[in-house]
Amino acid sequence: MASTPRTQAITGAExxxxxxxxxxxxxxxxxxxGLLVTLLVLTLGVLAWLLSVVFVxxxxxxxxxxxxxxxxxxxxxxxxxxxxxxIAGSLWLMVFVAVISFPLGIGAAVYLxxxxxxxxxxxxxxxxxxxxxxVPSIVYGLLGLAIFVVALGDIxxxxxxxxxxxxxxxxxxxxxxxxxxxxTSAEALRAVPGxxxxxxxxxxxxxxxxxxxxxxxxxxxxxFTGTILSMARAFGETxxxxxxxxxxxxxxxxxxxxxxxxxxxxxxxxxxxYDWARKPPSFEGNVYAAIVxxxxxxxxxxxxxxxxxxxxxxxx
Amino acid sequence: xxxxxxxxxxLAVSDLQGSAARRRRExxxxxxxxxxxSLSIVISLLIILSLAGEAWTFISQVDxxxxxxxxxxxxxxxxxxxxxxxxTLTVAGIGMxxAAPLGLGAAVYLxxxxxxRVRRTVKPILEILAGIPSVVLGYFAxxxxxxxxxxxxxxxxxxxxxxxxAGIGVGILITPLIASVAEDAMYAVPRSLREASYGxxxxxxxxxxxxxxxAAISGIVAALILGLSRGIGETMxxxxxxxxxxxxxxxxxxxxxxxxxxAAMTALATxxxxxxxxxxxxxxxxxxxxxxxxxxxxxxxxxxxFVRRVRIRY
Numbered sequence: 255m256a257s258t259p260r261t262q263a264i265t266g267a268e269x270x271x272x273x274x275x276x277x278x279x280x281x282x283x284x285x286x287x288g289l290l291v292t293l294l295v296l297t298l299g300v301l302a303w304l305l306s307v308v309f310v311x312x313x314x315x316x317x318x319x320x321x322x323x324x325x326x327x328x329x330x331x332x333x334x335x336x337x338x339x340x341i342a343g344s345l346w347l348m349v350f351v352a353v354i355s356f357p358l359g360i361g362a363a364v365y366l367x368x369x370x371x372x373x374x375x376x377x378x379x380x381x382x383x384x385x386x387x388x389v390p391s392i393v394y395g396l397l398g399l400a401i402f403v404v405a406l407g408d409i410x411x412x413x414x415x416x417x418x419x420x421x422x423x424x425x426x427x428x429x430x431x432x433x434x435x436x437x438t439s440a441e442a443l444r445a446v447p448g449x450x451x452x453x454x455x456x457x458x459x460x461x462x463x464x465x466x467x468x469x470x471x472x473x474x475x476x477x478f479t480g481t482i483l484s485m486a487r488a489f490g491e492t493x494x495x496x497x498x499x500x501x502x503x504x505x506x507x508x509x510x511x512x513x514x515x516x517x518x519x520x521x522x523x524x525x526x527x528y529d530w531a532r533k534p535p536s537f538e539g540n541v542y543a544a545i546v547x548x549x550x551x552x553x554x555x556x557x558x559x560x561x562x563x564x565x566x567x568x569x570x
Numbered sequence: 571x572x573x574x575x576x577x578x579x580x581l582a583v584s585d586l587q588g589s590a591a592r593r594r595r596e597x598x599x600x601x602x603x604x605x606x607x608s609l610s611i612v613i614s615l616l617i618i619l620s621l622a623g624e625a626w627t628f629i630s631q632v633d634x635x636x637x638x639x640x641x642x643x644x645x646x647x648x649x650x651x652x653x654x655x656x657x658t659l660t661v662a663g664i665g666m667x668x669a670a671p672l673g674l675g676a677a678v679y680l681x682x683x684x685x686x687r688v689r690r691t692v693k694p695i696l697e698i699l700a701g702i703p704s705v706v707l708g709y710f711a712x713x714x715x716x717x718x719x720x721x722x723x724x725x726x727x728x729x730x731x732x733x734x735x736a737g738i739g740v741g742i743l744i745t746p747l748i749a750s751v752a753e754d755a756m757y758a759v760p761r762s763l764r765e766a767s768y769g770x771x772x773x774x775x776x777x778x779x780x781x782x783x784x785a786a787i788s789g790i791v792a793a794l795i796l797g798l799s800r801g802i803g804e805t806m807x808x809x810x811x812x813x814x815x816x817x818x819x820x821x822x823x824x825x826x827x828x829x830x831x832x833a834a835m836t837a838l839a840t841x842x843x844x845x846x847x848x849x850x851x852x853x854x855x856x857x858x859x860x861x862x863x864x865x866x867x868x869x870x871x872x873x874x875x876f877v878r879r880v881r882i883r884y
Contacts (some may be wrong), residue, residue: 271880282775283774283775286775287683287774292675292881293671293676293679294692297675298692298696300699301702303700303714304706304710304742307710308706308710319790354625358606359606360602361602361606361607362606364603365600365604365606370607381874385870388799388870389617389803389867390802390866390867391801391803391833393621393803393859393863394617396621397613397616400621402622429613433610436610460593460596462596484703487701490704492705492806493809496839496840497836497839524705527705527709528810531708535607538713545706548703549706552701552703
């Protein structure tokens, strides 16, 4: 019979296992496994709890107010206040980040990875960049306050803004994300294999030609993902903006042109959440609704980054 | 024999250099990138200079006796540093109590136990948790964690403002950071170490705890230090959930409101223009900032050293 040796084999293996383990089960290993699973589930559960609280409280308010909530300016009454100015301000800050820190950050990464030799200067710059990435964001706020608001206030935000202008906030944000852009771009560049470079050098390309036509195109997906994620980080950042004067409270100003907008006062989405969070409980619905807007934007941006990474990820 | 009349000209370096315009462009691009890279040094210097300038104003004008008063009330010229340092350590300590077990547990599970599919699903979710803005966690700490969790332990806190809720919020915020750094370190431990351990008949639990964790200990310590540094520098959670926006008496009781260095700064700044009054409140902002910068810098440098040790070994 075909089945007989099979059954015997299983019972044989079972017998060996029993004789090795003894007759009892390994409770302590199971307990340890269970503990680890519990800790992971707790961590993920906190995220689920947070998202459910936010959406359960925020979505009804958003549904009731509709587009009105997304376009209304800040106001003293909860049912009139909206996030129109906050969204506009946040988008403007993103423009600063994209225009200033992306080229500078990618340029610095190209220098560190492609041009620099392993000298004391390179190692020093690398250390400085890593430490800048670990500086608490509020310290960048102090930097912006000292330099853009106080020292350069008359240029970046003359008149009633007294230095606390969109330019001051945008430049501060750009400096804040610069180290992150450098680190992620450098990682992406490092992942491009040397043979690609050597092939280009072999046909007589200069270093810049190698970088432009070979290294950067191959590193582009990684660089995009990194820059998008650093933008998401800037989008949710609050503390430095509180220091460099994102408006807390209400403001009704209509700016006529782009210069006035840039030199005028501003607010941002996370700052608005902070402001409303400190107001009486009647603002609770608004806070949750604004958080929903904030989180939905961040989730979309993250999803885009993950999609890009999976779509263009290359194995060498 | 007659020498051939045509003797080839000796090749000089300049023949191989290409056109001058091409070399000029090359140099220009190189300098441009060098400038971008040097900018980070300029930024560091600017941070130190801008902090040190006002901090010096503060330290040279403040009455040293006021630094050791029993409370932090800058509007009344009381600058007790021990109050805000104690508050900072209390909140960051609670944060670590929450984040260390959660983060390390998640890291051991993902690195040693999880199937590749679970890893692929869970890691992006942790990244999402890491991306939740701190204002959101601050509000969550104040409105949800404080009444549901903290209230069980210390009932009747003042309107939900307390350092325990802020600490738990900070802990949630740094959990993904600790998990990801520690997981990277454990995942980098070579397979052969695990196989040697299994070959001696060790269980999975023994292999994880006695082989992988000791081998990755530098990275795990680095993860904890980075988490602590992040917790000390965390601002918005504390500003929203810990209360005491006007100032605070010395307190390390987690059930009470308290003031951290970071929250003290936002509290001063949201008082907007009064900050620029005659008092030392405005310079005190920068002194506290310098202190915070120094704390986190030391922690980050130490963590960096630990991380590098892992890299050298494997």
